[in-house]
Structures are given as C-alpha cells and as structure tokens.
Amino acid sequence: MAYWLFKSEPGTWSWDDQKAAGAKGTEWDGVRNYQARNFMRDMKVGDLGFFYHSVKEKQVVGIVKVSAEAHPDSTDDTGKWECVDLVEVCDLANPVHLDEIKNEPKLQEMVLVNNSRLSVQPVSAQEWEIVCRMGGLKKLPKS
DNA sequence: GCCAACGTTGGC
DNA sequence: GCCAACGTTGGC
Numbered sequence: 264m265a266y267w268l269f270k271s272e273p274g275t276w277s278w279d280d281q282k283a284a285g286a287k288g289t290e291w292d293g294v295r296n297y298q299a300r301n302f303m304r305d306m307k308v309g310d311l312g313f314f315y316h317s318v319k320e321k322q323v324v325g326i327v328k329v330s331a332e333a334h335p336d337s338t339d340d341t342g343k344w345e346c347v348d349l350v351e352v353c354d355l356a357n358p359v360h361l362d363e364i365k366n367e368p369k370l371q372e373m374v375l376v377n378n379s380r381l382s383v384q385p386v387s388a389q390e391w392e393i394v395c396r397m398g399g400l401k402k403l404p405k406s
Numbered sequence: 407g408c409c410a411a412c413g414t415t416g417g418c
Numbered sequence: 419g420c421c422a423a424c425g426t427t428g429g430c
Contacts, residue, residue, distance in 0.1 A: 270428095272427095272428090296413075297413090298413095317427085317428060317429090318427085318428055318429080321428090321429075361429080378411090378412085379411085379427080379428060379429065380411070380412055380413085380426085380427055380428065381412090382427085
C-alpha cells in the first residue's frame with residue numbers, strides 16, 4: 264500500500280471533473296514525463312493519492328484511489344506512455360494549501376516542496392497522515 | 407507576466 | 419556521450 268500525489272491544473276482537469284467521473288473513474292492520461300510514468304508503473308490497485316490543484320490554487324483538494332494499474336495511455340500514439348485509472352474517494356474538508364505544507368516542518372521532505380515540477384509523486388506514510396489531518400479528515404481513508 | 411528549474415532535443 | 423539551446427511547468 265503506497266501513497267501518491269497527482270497534480271493537475273484545474274483548467275485542464277479539475278477535482279470537480281474527477282468527481283463527475285464518478286465510481287467508474289478515469290484514465291490519468293496525458294503524462295509525458297518518464298519519472299512520473301515510472302511512478303505510475305509502481306502503483307497497485309487500492310493505492311491512495313492526493314489530488315492537487317496547481318498554478319492558481321496550489322492546494323490539495325481531495326483523495327483519489329488507483330482503480331487500474333498502468334496501461335497504455337489512450338491519448339498517446341507512440342506507445343511510450345502509460346497511465347493508471349483513478350477514482351474519487353473523498354473531499355478534503357479543508358483543502359491544504361502549498362503555503363501550509365511549506366510551513367510545516369515535518370513536510371519539508373515532500374517532493375511537492377522540493378521538485379514542484381514533477382506531476383506524479385510518491386508520498387510517505389507519515390506525510391500522508393499529516394496532510395490528511397491538516398485537511399480535516401477524522402480518519403484516514405481506506406483503500 | 408516573469409523567470410527559475412527542469413526535461414528534452416539535436417548537433418558535434 | 420556531452421552539452422548548448424530550447425520548451426514547458428509552475429511558483430512567485
């Protein structure tokens with residue numbers, strides 16, 4: 264069981280779009296970065312992730328779950344790129360802003376803080392718990 | 407809107 | 419295989 268963080272510009276694919284996709288979920292397609300792809304290859308069904316809005320909002324807004332392991336990206340015709348499928352799990356009662364993460368001493372090692380450009384990132388179990396708490400979740404979501 | 411950081415491309 | 423040039427991302 265691993266934890267991840269998925270970044271998206273709300274103008275391209277927002278948390279509302281993700282929720283509208285419902286229980287069927289959607290492909291997390293369009294990733295064209297090898298590091299990000301390799302992380303997706305490591306994912307297992309049931310892994311949980313944060314859904315982060317980049318650029319304008321800069322906050323974690325929800326929790327998603329991996330519903331299908333890495334498979335070819337249907338928006339790619341080169342055969343190089345892969346993606347996983349994600350379904351919505353729940354909202355964060357209080358979205359956790361990037362500033363709050365940067366101000367939390369225990370979160371200084373987060374990839375989000377150190378490599379803001381990577382769009383799919385691993386999150387440690389400790390970081391997961393801290394951000395969930397900051398987000399107002401009373402109990403940690405189950406996979 | 408700017409620019410730093412990072413990734414990719416292509417010439418050598 | 420190196421590295422300069424270029425493009426993109428995303429925080430500020």
